[in-house]
Amino acid sequence: MSVTVRYFAGARAAAGVDTEAREAASLDELVGQIVADHGEKLERVLTACSFLVDGTSVRDRALVLSPGAVVDVLPPFAGG
């Protein structure tokens, strides 16, 4: 299942890329892949990130990804 992952702010800095295509059937599988490829720094950032799958925030990592899904990885910050 080909999905598009988009990284934002600190997640982008940790991953070193804006966007990438991945083959993953579930969010769990996707997270496993991106942590394996981008390393510990991204893993740390991910503990605070929202995962938005086609715009909807997902808490259940077992979520099945449909082909063509866009997964946005977004860290929060609260500065003002």
Added chain:
Amino acid sequence: MSLPPLVEPAADLSIEEVRRYSRHLIIPDVGMDGQKRLKNAKVLAVGAGGLGSPVLMYLAAAGVGTLGIVEFDTVDESNLQRQIIHGQSDVGRSKAESARDSIKEINPLIDVRLHETRLDSENVLEIFADYDLIVDGTDNFATRYLVNDACVLLNKPYVWGSIYRFDGQVSVFWNEHGPNYRDLYPVPPPPGMVPSCAEGGVLGVLCATVGAIQATEAVKLITGIGDTLLGRLMVYDALEMTFREIKVRKDPEGEPITGLIDYEAFCGVVSVEAQEAAAGSTITVDELKDMMDAGKDFELIDVREPNEYEIVSIPGAKLIPKDEILSGRALSQLPNDKPIVIHCKTGVRSAEALAAVKNAGFKDAVHVQGGVTAWATRIDKALPTY
């Protein structure tokens, strides 16, 4: 998302107002009707800091008739790098009063209302009730969830903006017509995971970019023109100079918001582990000074970042950034033969590091309450704070 105007138009504009707002009036989409809506609008800025500064100044100039300001803090010299509503002569003054003076100088026709209090679950609904629109420019997660939940309960729209270093995020939340903040960030990040601007820094001019977008969205919501950011999040990267857009939908499984909660507990200023580690293992800067003066043999470890260490440090402190300790990489650098004393800027990060160090078997380790900031204000006043 296109929405109907939030505010009914005022009855008329004075000759003075027509002169002042002429560049708005000749835009067909704004016109007399839009300007009368702005005149009738009541907008509340939560925070008169980095984001509140441009928001308040531009909304004042735009002719928003009533501007409220929630702010309990005073102006500090370190605010002036970005909080342009305040000036040098305002240092030490109430931020709310300083902001009001600047607004009055920009536009004396505006009614300014000050709420010089810390927003909490007790007062938020009463304060928000009088306003059409809220603009959130606070600096911590607890207040952001509080603002969101209060807006949901009162059915009010709000313009949300957030900044850190070179990154900005901005959106419009309005539960009645689209998503709210919890649809984007259902739960706060683990305590200590996300540094604040005071800990991590912020590019001053970033406030202008994000705040100006917030003010733009406020004007659009009030007058009912254009497509707002409701259902969209703009993510700004000042280094890459890109704006990227994220679609945000209502979370169908989101818990409905039915009342206000204890937001400090919800967001946890420090984690439970850090609190437990710090209990009984915290020393003051005075005690640290006594240990030094008595010639005690111990290792003082500074868990801030290298650039912070460059600004100011406690003599003899060894720099090991917090992440190096939490990841376990730096544990081998810790001494087994003498006590460990950990400090950071204010005592939050050192408590997190202390928990990790204790877990690794260094049971006697302690951390310093108030960190290098307390050291510079109590022990060595020649040192700068930041």
